[in-house]
């Protein structure tokens with residue numbers, strides 16, 4: 373019996389009303405149960421985000437619910453079959469297009485892949501503006517390439533990598549992407565101001581933060597933060613951002629103009 377949030381199909385026909393529709397296709401739909409709680413859970417309750425999670429195996433027709441097969445040309449591992457993916461994407465996109473003011477152009481289909489463009493805060497900002505996001509979670513050695521090509525005929529496609537390391541599938545990447553995107557959707561984060569002072573938001577790493585007590589295990593809070601002199605505090609914080617970024621992520625710093 374599929375958990376509540378996986379019965380996305382029923383709500384697929386929900387007409388888009390200023391909220392963001394997110395569909396996820398995976399062979400591990402239960403992986404996304406955590407999206408029922410936390411920030412995204414509240415955003416769903418408040419109707420800001422409309423989530424559908426779909427089991428790829430529901431789009432198979434053999435008694436073994438087969439989603440993979442051996443790779444043409446040989447090689448290790450298995451590849452995900454195109455047919456279940458074709459039916460799953462059609463189901464999600466057709467229902468979307470059945471909606472009032474939605475058409476193919478409004479859907480962005482995101483395939484996490486180690487061979488994709490790097491997912492950054494800028495990518496999150498772009499995708500947070502989209503009314504409909506479809507995430508296709510691959511497993512095994514990946515998805516038959518014709519599925520990605522077919523998806524390009526149904527909507528805008530982004531192949532996106534979380535970073536230069538290898539995961540076993542797309543689910544973890546999708547979870548991270550949905551959190552990074554979701555918190556940028558208006559109304560999801562209680563205090564939008566907190567979104568501006570973050571690492572990567574202004575291209576720098578964030579400054580160190582402190583809270584009470586002022587002295588802990590012999591360690592003191594930098595006095596400037598207790599001074600009430602906001603100009604001095606802002607200066608100190610920017611210096612901390614520059615120092616930390618130069619030390620940890622010099623690649624983020626703009627090239628020195630000669």
Ligand code: JD8
Pocket residue numbers: 484485486509510511512513514515532533534535536537538539540541542545
């Ligand atoms: C999607 C299948 C596993 C990958 C053979 C291990 C993203 N930053 C990232 N690293 N890995 C992924 C990722 C891995 C995936 C799939 C994303 C679908 N796999 C494959 C190729 C080597 N196995 C990712 N985003």
